[in-house]
Amino acid sequence: MGSVNPLGNGDGGVKELDVLIIGAGFGGCYSLYKLRNLGLKVHVLEAGSYLGGVWHWNTYPGARVDSEIPYYQFSLPEVWRKWNWTERFPSGDELRAYFKHVDETLDLSKDISYSANVIDARYDEPKAKWTVTTENGQKVVSKYLICATGSSFKPHFPAFKNLDKFKGQVIHSTRWPNIANTENKRVAIVGSGATAVQCTQEIAKVAHYLTVYIRTPSISLPMFQRSLSEFEQRVNKSTYNRMFAYCRKSKSGLGYDSRPGSVFELNDQEREELFEELWNRGGFNYNQANYRDFLVDPKANKLMYDFWAKKTRPRLKNPKKAAFLVPETPPFAFGTKRSSLEQDYYERIDQDNVDVVDLKANPVQEFTEKGIICQDGVEREFDTIVLATGFDAMTGSLTNMNIHGRDGLTFRERWKDGVFTHLGLCSSGFPNLFLIYGPQAPTAFTNGPVFIESQVDIVVDLLKKLQSEGIKSIEAQRNAEEQWKDAIQKANDQTLMPLTDSWYMGANIPGKKREQLNYLGGIEQYERECRAALATLEGFTVVHDENK
Known part of the structure; x- marks a missing residue:
C-alpha cells in the first residue's frame, strides 16, 4: 500500500502536476498507467x-461482479499473464485480491x-490550472x-420518516460494517436491484427471519456460476489479445456474437431453441447475445419476458x-431496468423464514424504535435493517464534489435542470476537465473495464x-452539448x-431530472464519434498557449 502522503507536500507546499x-x-x-507512460x-x-x-467499497454479503471472466479485467498482458481467476463471476474478495495484483504489477x-x-476544486482561467483540495488539507495544482x-459512488438514502428513531442496526449496503447483526437475527432488506438480490441470497441462509x-x-437472470481451472485459463490466454480487441468493437464490451435482424425472422420452434441455448449459457447471454x-x-419484448417467466416461476413454490x-x-418492459444475475435468489426468497412486502400496495409509513410500520398498520420488528437502495447513479459522484468551473458554478448547480456534456467527456464551464465512466457515455450499458479502457x-x-x-485549454461548447444530449434523448x-422509471433515466432519485443518462450506440460507435x-x-473552444 502507498505511503500516507506520497504527494510529499506536508510542509504546506503545493504539488504541481500535469494531470490529477x-x-x-x-x-x-488505467489512466495513471497510460499517462505515466507518456x-x-x-x-x-x-x-x-x-x-x-x-x-x-462494496463488501456486503454476496458482493460479486456480474460481467463474466475473461471479459471483466484489464486487457494489459502484463496484468493477466500472471493472474488466474477461481470463478466465472468473481467475488468482491477475489476482486480486491486482483487489484492488489494490479497495484504490485504496475x-x-x-x-x-x-x-x-476531494472537497473542493477550482479553475484559474489566466493560469489555465486546476487547484484541488482534499478533506485533510492537501492542495494539488494541475x-x-x-x-x-465512476457511476456508483454516492449512496441513495430514501427519505423514510423517523429513520433515525430505529434502535437496531441500520446498514446501507455500500458501507457494510465489520460487524453486522444478521446471523439468527430478524433482518429487513429494502430493495430489489442487483445488490439487494445478492444480499437476499446470502442473508436468507443465516437470518432467523x-x-x-x-x-x-x-x-433476474441465472448467473450459472462455475469454478475456473488454472489449466483452462492458461490455454485460453492464447486468444486474450484478439478477444479484448473484439470486445472493443462490440456494443456492450462482452465477447458475445451479435445478432442483427429481428426475432420474428424465426419460427416458434427456432425461437424457442435459440432462447433455450442463450438461457443455458447464463450471465447476460440471454439479453445481450439475443435479437x-x-x-x-x-411484442418482441413480451416474448422475452414470457420465456423468462416460464423458466423462473416454477422455482417458487x-x-x-x-x-x-x-x-x-x-x-416493466424487459431490459428497461438492469437485469440482476442470481444464483439461488428465487429459492431463497421462497423459504418459509422469508417474507416479502409489496411496497406499491403497502408503502412504508415510518420507522419506529423497533422496526417499520407500513400502510397496513402492522409494526414489523427487526434487529437489523439493510438499505439496498442504490446510488445517485451516473452524476452523484460529480455533483457531490465542489468542483467549481471557470465561472464558479459547480456540477450540482450547472446540472440542476439536467446533464450537459459534449461526448460524455467534457462539460462546458470546466476547461481541461475530462470525465471517465460518467454520464452521457455508454457507461451503464457496457462491461466496465472494456469501455473504460476505450474511453481513457x-x-x-x-x-x-x-x-x-x-493548446493551453479546451472547453466544451454549449451548442455541442445540446446536440449531444438531443441525439441521446432522440435515440432513447x-x-x-x-x-420505465429506472436509474438509467435518473428516476430513482427524487427531484432529479428524468432523462436518459447513457449513450445508447455502444462502445465502437461511441469511440468512432469521439x-x-x-x-x-x-x-x-480552444485556447492556444501564446508562449509556444
Whole structure:
C-alpha cells in the first residue's frame, strides 16, 4: 500500500502536476498507467484506503461482479499473464485480491494518495490550472483534471420518516460494517436491484427471519456460476489479445456474437431453441447475445419476458410469492431496468423464514424504535435493517464534489435542470476537465473495464494532441452539448426505455431530472464519434498557449 502522503507536500507546499486523477478504480488505475507512460507528471487522489473503486467499497454479503471472466479485467498482458481467476463471476474478495495484483504489477500506489477525499476544486482561467483540495488539507495544482469517479459512488438514502428513531442496526449496503447483526437475527432488506438480490441470497441462509421490502420485482437472470481451472485459463490466454480487441468493437464490451435482424425472422420452434441455448449459457447471454428488437418492439419484448417467466416461476413454490415476483403481466418492459444475475435468489426468497412486502400496495409509513410500520398498520420488528437502495447513479459522484468551473458554478448547480456534456467527456464551464465512466457515455450499458479502457485511450490521445499542438485549454461548447444530449434523448425515444422509471433515466432519485443518462450506440460507435470530433476539436473552444 502507498505511503500516507506520497504527494510529499506536508510542509504546506503545493504539488504541481500535469494531470490529477480523482478516483482509483478501473478508470483511475488505467489512466495513471497510460499517462505515466507518456512521461507526464500524474497523481491520483482516492477517497478510500486502497485502490479498487467500487470493489474497495462494496463488501456486503454476496458482493460479486456480474460481467463474466475473461471479459471483466484489464486487457494489459502484463496484468493477466500472471493472474488466474477461481470463478466465472468473481467475488468482491477475489476482486480486491486482483487489484492488489494490479497495484504490485504496475507499481501504482507510489502515485496515489489514499484517504484523500476531494472537497473542493477550482479553475484559474489566466493560469489555465486546476487547484484541488482534499478533506485533510492537501492542495494539488494541475493542468488537466480527470474525474474517474465512476457511476456508483454516492449512496441513495430514501427519505423514510423517523429513520433515525430505529434502535437496531441500520446498514446501507455500500458501507457494510465489520460487524453486522444478521446471523439468527430478524433482518429487513429494502430493495430489489442487483445488490439487494445478492444480499437476499446470502442473508436468507443465516437470518432467523428475513423480510424483503420490494417496490418493483427484479427480472433476474441465472448467473450459472462455475469454478475456473488454472489449466483452462492458461490455454485460453492464447486468444486474450484478439478477444479484448473484439470486445472493443462490440456494443456492450462482452465477447458475445451479435445478432442483427429481428426475432420474428424465426419460427416458434427456432425461437424457442435459440432462447433455450442463450438461457443455458447464463450471465447476460440471454439479453445481450439475443435479437435486440426487444428494446424497441413491445411484442418482441413480451416474448422475452414470457420465456423468462416460464423458466423462473416454477422455482417458487409459494403461490403468493410467485404471483408477485413473476407476475403474468410484466412489471416493466424487459431490459428497461438492469437485469440482476442470481444464483439461488428465487429459492431463497421462497423459504418459509422469508417474507416479502409489496411496497406499491403497502408503502412504508415510518420507522419506529423497533422496526417499520407500513400502510397496513402492522409494526414489523427487526434487529437489523439493510438499505439496498442504490446510488445517485451516473452524476452523484460529480455533483457531490465542489468542483467549481471557470465561472464558479459547480456540477450540482450547472446540472440542476439536467446533464450537459459534449461526448460524455467534457462539460462546458470546466476547461481541461475530462470525465471517465460518467454520464452521457455508454457507461451503464457496457462491461466496465472494456469501455473504460476505450474511453481513457481517447482521453490519452487527446492530451497528446493538446501537448503537441501547444493548446493551453479546451472547453466544451454549449451548442455541442445540446446536440449531444438531443441525439441521446432522440435515440432513447426510439426504444421502450422511457416507459420505465429506472436509474438509467435518473428516476430513482427524487427531484432529479428524468432523462436518459447513457449513450445508447455502444462502445465502437461511441469511440468512432469521439475520435471524429476530437480530430478537429469540433464543438470545443480552444485556447492556444501564446508562449509556444
